[in-house]
Amino acid sequence: MIDKKFKLSKPPNHQIQYLFILLCFFSFTKIFAQENNKKLHINFFGHLEYDFDKLSTGNNSYFSIGEQDIFITSKINDRISFLGENVIRYDSKSSSTFIPSIERVQLKFDYYENHSLIVGKMHSPINYWNDVYHHGRLFFPTVDRPLAFSYLVPVHTLGLRLQGQNLGKLKFGYDLMTGNGISSNDFTDLGVNNSLLAAFHVKPFDNFRIGLSYYYDFIKGNYSGAHSGHSTAVHQAALAKYKGNINFELFSFSASYFSDKFEFLNESCVNKSRSDTLGMAINMSNYTYFGYKIKENITPFASYDFIDISNKDVHIGHLSKSKIILGCRYDINHLLNLKFHFARISPNHAFINSHIHQTEPDSYEFKIQMAYGF
Amino acid sequence: MGFSKSILTLCFVLSIFGSYTVQGQIASDLLVIANEIGSTNLTKKQVIAYAKGEKNFWPNSKKVVIVLPSAKSEIAEAVALTVYKTNSGGMQKYWLSLIFQGRADPPVFLGNDEETIRFIEKNKGAIGFISAKNKSKANDYLIEVKTD
Structure with a gap:
């Protein structure tokens, strides 16, 4: 009898509780989805990778778990919809080496025909890659993102956006945006200056899109928060000596053509970054991709990518890098693909004389990636 | 003079073909059906743009609700093509991809013509495709498709 009481008073099994909560959640979402005419949609995207790197310091061979992306959309009514994207990704500072990250939370109000007002955290519509792919490696034509994505492009903005799309015969689109900029995070901002972005594109014929954008931000205290390029914060830590403000301007251009046979993408950035000490730094990047389908589901591809950050730049830091890539994509079906590439990474531009003298040898990498989404 | 007449005749014949319409039919084996979209006819180009x-x-001002055949539907390949x-x-x-970009609301994927017809009956602003053999089941919702 005492034993029975003792058993009853034992602490509850947390694993069973979590399982129960998860079951309730999925049951609820299922019922909710059915009752609301399938208005709630949950998707999952992710990738697994194998890398072999030949570096000047030695060789590395390893498998890795890529970003795991839980993507939710819901129609609240005919004019208002919700989009949420949470990613679990690698973070060396975390004890488990993986952390959850809120990548997008946005409420969209379609106020008139193809014109919308969006509020929340979103991918800054700068260039094609960040606007169309961002975390969606299932949709990437290649294994990796362009280099500019890591350094120059402020990938997220939390704020307000006016959007129009497919307007007129040219299918004109615009995105006007203001929000927390490079020095901010998803909760607060250091200053009172919000970032400004104006992006425009046209789609004059099927599968072709051409666009340009202008982004401005006043970076208070030369601080990189949650919305800068993915690697900028790392570089910033090494350049902590300059604590003044920066006027950051980014001009971008992209042209893309993805047909059932031929694929092409070019995107360029020119960045003007002005500091109190070294004055104006002009940085640039260019990414070019070609793919050609030899079969319905097999696409060999080649790309050339370079980034050149001036030695006057105190935000990103002096950098010159180019990457020549040859690879192939095999679409197993529309929910799963396999890609591999060989890349040569040089500390200089491969085709033109850079102002930087090469100080280290080229490195090479071989990657295999499986990307999925359902 | 004879040449001009021939040209005029050719233009007339072409204009007849240019305005050729078939009720509901977007391809030889496919019909377009919709519920309260403010029109009973669309051009093929318009159907494609909406879809x-x-x-x-x-x-x-009704919200566009797109109904598409799921992979198991017998008209999936025809609609896709x-x-x-x-x-x-x-x-x-x-x-x-479009949903992931946040640029469109997800369509409704249904497994057969009966489900598509039932859904369109219940949802104003919905547009979808059915097989031509089921024309009689959706007479009230057929959209006249004009060639462009």
Whole structure:
């Protein structure tokens, strides 16, 4: 009898509780989805990778778990919809080496025909890659993102956006945006200056899109928060000596053509970054991709990518890098693909004389990636 | 003079073909059906634009709700080829990508013509495709499709 009481008073099994909560959640979402005419949609995207790197310091061979992306959309009514994207990704500072990250939370109000007002955290519509792919490696034509994505492009903005799309015969689109900029995070901002972005594109014929954008931000205290390029914060830590403000301007251009046979993408950035000490730094990047389908589901591809950050730049830091890539994509079906590439990474531009003298040898990498989404 | 007459006759014949319409039919084996979209006829170009998510609302301000055949439907390949110029997997990936970009609301994927007709009956602003053999089951919702 005492034993029975003792058993009853034992602490509850947390694993069973979590399982129960998860079951309730999925049951609820299922019922909710059915009752609301399938208005709630949950998707999952992710990738697994194998890398072999030949570096000047030695060789590395390893498998890795890529970003795991839980993507939710819901129609609240005919004019208002919700989009949420949470990613679990690698973070060396975390004890488990993986952390959850809120990548997008946005409420969209379609106020008139193809014109919308969006509020929340979103991918800054700068260039094609960040606007169309961002975390969606299932949709990437290649294994990796362009280099500019890591350094120059402020990938997220939390704020307000006016959007129009497919307007007129040219299918004109615009995105006007203001929000927390490079020095901010998803909760607060250091200053009172919000970032400004104006992006425009046209789609004059099927599968072709051409666009340009202008982004401005006043970076208070030369601080990189949650919305800068993915690697900028790392570089910033090494350049902590300059604590003044920066006027950051980014001009971008992209042209893309993805047909059932031929694929092409070019995107360029020119960045003007002005500091109190070294004055104006002009940085640039260019990414070019070609793919050609030899079969319905097999696409060999080649790309050339370079980034050149001036030695006057105190935000990103002096950098010159180019990457020549040859690879192939095999679409197993529309929910799963396999890609591999060989890349040569040089500390200089491969085709033109850079102002930087090469100080280290080229490195090479071989990657295999499986990307999925359902 | 004779040459001008021939040209005029040719123009007349072409204009007849140019305005050729078939009720509901977008391809030889496919019909378009819709519920309260503010019109009973559309051009093929318009049907494709709406089915590709390029318009949020109909002229009567009703929200566009796109109904597409799921992979198991017998008309999936025909719709994918006619509207999206790809196969049914390509059609699904087109939508997965558009939804991921946050640029469109997800369409409703249904397994057969009966489900499509039932859904369109219940939802104003919905547009979808059925097989030509089921024309009699959806007479009230057929859209006249004009060639462009």
